[in-house]
Amino acid sequence: MLELDWSALWDSRHLLAAGMWITVQVTAVAIVCGLAWGTVLAVFAISGNRWLRGFSQAYVTFFRSIPLVMLLLWFFLIVPQALKAVFDLSPSVDIRLVSAMVAFALLESAFFCEIMRAGIQSLSRGQLHAARALGMTPLQSMRYVILPQALKAMTPIIMTQCIVIFQDTSLVSVIALGDFFRRATAIGERDGTLIEMLVFAGVTYWIICSLLTAFVKLIQARTQNG
Secondary structure: OOOOOOHHHHHOHHHHHHHHHHHHHHHHHHHHHHHHHHHHHHHHHOOOOHHHHHHHHHHHHHHHOOOHHHHHHHHHHHOHHHHHHHHOOOOOOOHHHHHHHHHHHHHHHHHHHHHHHHHHHHOOHHHHHHHHHOOOOHHHHHHHHHHHHHHHHHHHHHHHHHHHHHHHHHHHHHHOOOOHHHHHHHHHHHHOOHHHHHHHHHHHHHHHHHHHHHHHHHHHHHHHHO
16 A cells, blocks of 8 residues: 655645646636637538538538647647737737647637537527518527527537536646646656645546536536426
8 A cells, every 4th residue: 555645735735726727717718719619610510601611611620630739739839929929918928828728719619619510400490480580680590599599408518528628628738838737747746746646636637527517417407307
């Protein structure tokens, strides 16, 4: 039986909390921006305009075919100056954090696109026809009738994808971003307690994801009953 030393946990609580905050930031940006852009792509995918459909299909195929680690490295090593110019970033901004946020948002929008597209296409065409019969434009019909219903139907799947995003944020360690997992391993290597910190990180991810999963099941049950 290994004799584990947990004393470093309390002393490093502020570093670990700061790392978790970075993890939460990356996750939140990926969810909000990914869902927003993914919804637009989903509307493009079912559009009558073949150019919009082609763009959406090419986008989804491209980003779903690239490993996340490679995408993170691309944005961090190849296009950091472009990111600074596009977002008008000051020199004090951590380009690693911006790179991670942009990479995650672009990648996850491809997955959210497919989720939302499936939700939209699962609805009866009569919903759209009824909205048009009430005098709504195609854009108004999509905004006020179709998308709210699709979003409600896909909520459990969307939330499950959010859990996956939270787990995947640990991959930002490849660009030396000090997220929760990166800081936990760094503290373990510094203090000679790597096993303890890895166990702690794993248990922390497990607890958070288990709670989120239980919440998803609750939402799913209410959706089905409603």
